[in-house]
Amino acid sequence: MSTAAAAQTDRARPDGGIDPPWFLPHAWRFPSAGRGTTGTAAEQRAARPADALTFLAVVAAAVLTVVLPVLVWTGTAWSGRPALAILFVLAVPGLPITVALHLPDRRLIAVLSPCLGLATVMITGTVLSTVGPWSPAAAVSVQAAVAALFLPSAAARVWRRRPAGRQWRAWAAALGRRWPVAAVLAGSSLLWWASTRTADLTAAGADGVLSILPWTYGAALVLTCGAVALAVGGRRIDPVAAGLGVAVLTVQLLSWTSVTAGAGGPGAAWVHVGFIDAIERTGSVVLGADARFSWPGFLAGSAQVQDWADLSSVAGLLDLAPVVFTLLALPGLWLIGRSITGSVRGAWVTTTIGLTTTWMQQDYFSSQAVAYLGYIAVLATLLVLWDLSPRPATRWWQAYRRVPGRPPGVGGGSIVALELLLVVVVAGMVVSHQLTPVMTILVLLATALTGSSRLRGLPVAALALFVGWFSYGAADYWTGHLGTVVGDIGQVGSSVTAGVTARLAGDPAYLQWQYLRMGWTGVLVLTAVVGLVLLRRRPGALWWAALAGAPGALVLLQSYGGEVVLRVAVYGAPIWCSLAAAVALALARAVRRRRPAVVLPAAGLILLLGVGMVTVTRGLNVAFERVSPVQVTAARELLALVPAGGAIGWPESVGPLPSGRVGEVAIVELDEFYCGGTVLDCDPELLPEFLFLTAPMTAKGVLQEGKPADWDRRLVDGLLARGGWTALVDTAEVTVLARTGGSR
């Protein structure tokens, strides 16, 4: 075994103990450890805060395993059911399984547990919505039953390591000593909240949020970035403060628009709300309505959760979806960063860089956001195994034949079980999303070809699952137009054109900010390349290079509706951010040698620049992506008004209109392809019975399509002047027109 490998395997726990979770230090022990009142002395000496958290989590999972199925089966109405349902998905059955198994690094519990729960709910949802019979109550029972199988083993494991009473108090006291950080973050949160109350999103234009951000938002970011920089960049890392700071930063960056607007978005998330409503209402997927029904895992799983939560719609989950999905992804990103940079500080830097790349906004309420969690989990698990396992020396051209060893103290059965868990996670993403499984297979192939994983059956299982689902489950998607589906393969030029060039159009000021987005991503890629050069002598360099480059292969395979370049950046981000973190650490070390006092302020300023950049780039489209409660109410009332078989026209496909009655009411986009020109040029017989127009649609036409600023007024006035139309609603935010005479 090489020296580097030996040094890395030092992090393993041969005693099989429970390591602290990702945000707590290894060495942080209870002051009173060994003098507890419960358990044997040896067990008490081993107790750590992580044991307490795991203990509490398993107790909570046990309660959820019993309570939610009872509430669902008895139909008990209770306001706490939505929260219980979400916690159930994140903890059951993932937590009992991952605690019961002897994972090589206990931090993987935080990564794999939610992914397993999400995968289970997506798989049961897929089976029940496609094969039937639809029964959310049966699904919750199955999920609880699986958890019940593992709960005794998990309970026994955490019971052996339960902390004593005084240890709980010591832990609380240690947390209490962080009050200065807590005070700074509380002040930051208050300023941030004030900024959401005073900002006016309707005033946003080509500059996005930049022109409407109040000073309080900037002040909040200064405080939060300062707290994070101090916690991560200080002589000793404070993981509790860093974890709190990163969590607060995540909320502030990713939920500002939805909290300010009073409703979540973007429009694509509302389409999912409508699809989920259709499955919950009919108990089956609406084949032929949309290609996304061919990958129904997320939609059907969410429909089950809607039933478990006793909600009439999942629309309320949209507001905080980006925050929740990102917080769930961060532990995995932390592990990826730690593995590649080889340090805990590098792991924290990776998570902060990861936050600054979220302008791509692929974390909204969608199947790709859930599938992305699985992708991160697979990457993190492979990298953790790589870190902890002995690796036989080999030449690079013979690497594909190498089988790494097992982490010390981990048996063969645990490795097979871990492989099975990952197969379940991959199965969940295969039935939910079209592109993420392809990316996962590419990553697994890169891993196999470089001999970097012992889990050699995983790529085979992933490939079989993908081919099997595409061939049999998604037949409705490709039947009749397979030529179109496979026509993109090898069309690199058209994919890049559709993903980059075609998007650079519209208002000149808006265009400048689009260039900034691309430039920001370009800087990340270039920094990652430098990081790869810096780390070229590390044992995993070849593998990391393959992982960093693998997303580029997607461009060879398909255009993904013109979004493939964006997706390349999304899937590449975890590795690119880790490599960029290695560069940041190298720079910090170089500066520290000459001017040590500069490092911390510089780190804080760079972090502030990064979060400022992501604020601007992420909020660039706010003028047409914002959704307001007025829009939501108008859309709901209009959908309720339209008779079955009716249709509603909208000139731009943004907003909450498609949030219900899928399969009953058609939503027609009145674009150039439909009308042969503007809506006023449309054949009157082609126009639907209703027209729905919002202020964000106006902004989209102006900013992205170069329409005149008053194109919406011209449209409304033109139709009203033509006759046969009446205005049901006509406000600055929403306009609804209805035909008054004859059929179309």
Place this chain on the structure above:
Amino acid sequence: MTDPTDDAVLGGLAPLVQAPWGAALLGLVLVLVVLAAVLRERAVGADGVSDRAEAGGRWTGRLVSSLVVLALLALAVATLIRFATYTH
């Protein structure tokens, strides 16, 4: 593309590539993958170097690996037949 019902070969193959057969094939691949993983853990040492497999175990491993490849190929062929059959 011609209607598959007009094509004797495709029309004859279509019943063989329906969902139940596909599910069975996929299930077979997954079972074999798990079996291969169990055999691998029995055969390859914890250090990734030592080979603990006796002759019989080694042949079992090779047999299962070959079956995995065959089952994957069968799945791929079934997919191609489905593409040819249903793309019209």
